[in-house]
Amino acid sequence: MSWNLCGIELGSPLVAASGPLGWGKEFFEIFSTDGLGLFIPKTVTLKPKVGNPPPRIVETTGGLINSIGLENDGVYEWLKLEDLYRSLDIPVMASIAGGSLEELSTLGEIMEKLDYIAGVELNLSCPNVEGENWSNNTTSVLEATRAVRKTYSRLLFVKLPPKDNIFPYIEASRSGGADGFTLFNTLPACDRIKGGLSGPAIKPVYIRLLKEIMEEIDIPVMASGGVMTEKDVRDYLYLGVKAVQIGTAFFKDPDIAKRIYQELQ
Amino acid sequence: MPEIYSGEVLENRSAGELFLLTVSIGKSIDIIPGQFFLIRIDREDTVLRRAFSIFDKNDDRLSFLYRVVGKGTGWLSERKTGYELNIFGPLGNGFSLVEGRSLLVGGGTGMAPLYYLGKNINGDIDFLLGAQRKTFWSEELLSRYRDIGNLELVTEDGSSGKKGMVTQYIKNACYTKVYACGPMEMLKSIDIDVPAEVSLESVIACGFGACRGCVVETVSGEYKRVCKDGPIFDLREISI
Numbered sequence: 001m002s003w004n005l006c007g008i009e010l011g012s013p014l015v016a017a018s019g020p021l022g023w024g025k026e027f028f029e030i031f032s033t034d035g036l037g038l039f040i041p042k043t044v045t046l047k048p049k050v051g052n053p054p055p056r057i058v059e060t061t062g063g064l065i066n067s068i069g070l071e072n073d074g075v076y077e078w079l080k081l082e083d084l085y086r087s088l089d090i091p092v093m094a095s096i097a098g099g100s101l102e103e104l105s106t107l108g109e110i111m112e113k114l115d116y117i118a119g120v121e122l123n124l125s126c127p128n129v130e131g132e133n134w135s136n137n138t139t140s141v142l143e144a145t146r147a148v149r150k151t152y153s154r155l156l157f158v159k160l161p162p163k164d165n166i167f168p169y170i171e172a173s174r175s176g177g178a179d180g181f182t183l184f185n186t187l188p189a190c191d192r193i194k195g196g197l198s199g200p201a202i203k204p205v206y207i208r209l210l211k212e213i214m215e216e217i218d219i220p221v222m223a224s225g226g227v228m229t230e231k232d233v234r235d236y237l238y239l240g241v242k243a244v245q246i247g248t249a250f251f252k253d254p255d256i257a258k259r260i261y262q263e264l265q
Numbered sequence: 266m267p268e269i270y271s272g273e274v275l276e277n278r279s280a281g282e283l284f285l286l287t288v289s290i291g292k293s294i295d296i297i298p299g300q301f302f303l304i305r306i307d308r309e310d311t312v313l314r315r316a317f318s319i320f321d322k323n324d325d326r327l328s329f330l331y332r333v334v335g336k337g338t339g340w341l342s343e344r345k346t347g348y349e350l351n352i353f354g355p356l357g358n359g360f361s362l363v364e365g366r367s368l369l370v371g372g373g374t375g376m377a378p379l380y381y382l383g384k385n386i387n388g389d390i391d392f393l394l395g396a397q398r399k400t401f402w403s404e405e406l407l408s409r410y411r412d413i414g415n416l417e418l419v420t421e422d423g424s425s426g427k428k429g430m431v432t433q434y435i436k437n438a439c440y441t442k443v444y445a446c447g448p449m450e451m452l453k454s455i456d457i458d459v460p461a462e463v464s465l466e467s468v469i470a471c472g473f474g475a476c477r478g479c480v481v482e483t484v485s486g487e488y489k490r491v492c493k494d495g496p497i498f499d500l501r502e503i504s505i
Binding site: 019020021022023024025026027029030042050051053054055056057058059061062063064066068071198199200228248249250251252253254255 | 269313
């Protein structure tokens with residue numbers, strides 16, 4: 001089986017979503033890429049971010065709320081993982097986020113030089129960083145996308161939050177230069193902590209939102225939200241998405257991609 | 266290196282207010298005292314594994330001591346002999362062992378990692394275990410601790426041993442090292458001059474340091490990962 005994500009050949013439609021597996025260093029010391037078609041490391045920012053104070057995760061019924069706050073050591077530390085990313089037998093897409101248009105352009109410029117990166121996923125929707133939510137209005141979505149497009153010429157996906165009436169945001173991002181979309185980031189929620197909800201509880205909500213989009217417009221989409229089983233993957237693929245991201249399920253089964261891929265055969 | 270094992274339940278029975286689970290993973294592996302395993306909860310409404318530090322190891326048999334506190338441990342307590350548990354580990358850094366006289370302090374289920382630790386310490390061991398009441402422990406369980414060290418008990422209601430909180434009875438005796446495990450408040454109230462290592466508890470998601478969900482704030486203000494930088498920390502890192 002071969003899958004095509006806007007010109008990038010994927011051996012599997014299963015994508016390791018940005019976040020749960022960090023930058024991949026610890027995960028790939030223990031596990032292989034079996035079953036995965038693409039790896040997206042945890043979102044990188046220009047400068048290091050310490051993240052939010054604990055507690056950062058709370059399990060809910062059928063879900064998980066997280067509020068990590070984009071903790072990461074910054075892009076210059078991330079660049080040191082070049083050897084790891086080159087050694088993987090699957091493509092790697094970088095996830096980036098920034099607090100200003102300038103920062104986003106700089107990150108695009110850095111990514112442009114990296115031939116081992118298959119594309120960029122622009123994270124415009126982290127629900128856990130104060131004052132950095134670009135996806136509150138269409139103008140900032142347009143400007144943020146354009147800021148990256150200005151310096152980054154290759155495959156650009158934009159990750160948006162789950163919301164009704166998202167078409168104007170998609171249109172804004174497309175006119176800013178987005179090639180495709182990751183739909184969706186986690187669902188804003190609160191249970192002991194405020195954060196983003198993931199896990200099987202959100203899947204029916206995401207299926208509904210995505211169904212409306214896929215019926216309406218023809219855009220390349222990576223689906224993300226609540227995938228735990230092969231059936232979940234099929235439900236998303238049925239809607240016409242190009243690939244399906246797996247996130248929270250890695251916590252239950254670090255080798256989930258391998259198992260789901262075998263079941264898909 | 267951690268691995269995912271299929272652990273066949275050999276026994277899973279109550280021991281006082283706790284449960285003692287023993288599984289066979291089919292081969293003998295190296296485990297440092299204080300390391301932990303993540304056990305998958307095979308319920309559709311849970312997404313996180315549950316973390317348990319190693320209580321004991323004999324050949325290919327791993328034992329865990331736990332208390333039922335929610336739906337995950339509730340489900341676990343209902344597993345019968347023969348059930349195949351999905352077990353991931355060993356994870357975390359583990360205690361650093363020193364020779365000499367050691368004090369091992371456990372509050373509540375914090376006693377769990379201390380047994381395997383005690384078995385691996387070369388030297389005299391004093392256990393100081395605390396709980397709310399006498400019924401927390403089974404006699405059989407306590408006798409295992411007595412077999413490898415001196416055992417002193419503290420209960421909040423005074424129904425067994427000394428009355429009060431376990432930390433009241435930590436003496437600045439001639440210990441080479443103090444090891445402690447229990448609730449954060451208990452660990453923070455430890456006031457001693459000798460080197461001390463403590464085992465921290467946290468909700469764990471990935472277990473191998475990637476997701477940054479389990480961080481604790483150290484005295485320097487830095488966030489450290491309980492699953493990878495810990496769960497064993499120097500006492501001075503978490504308490505002034």
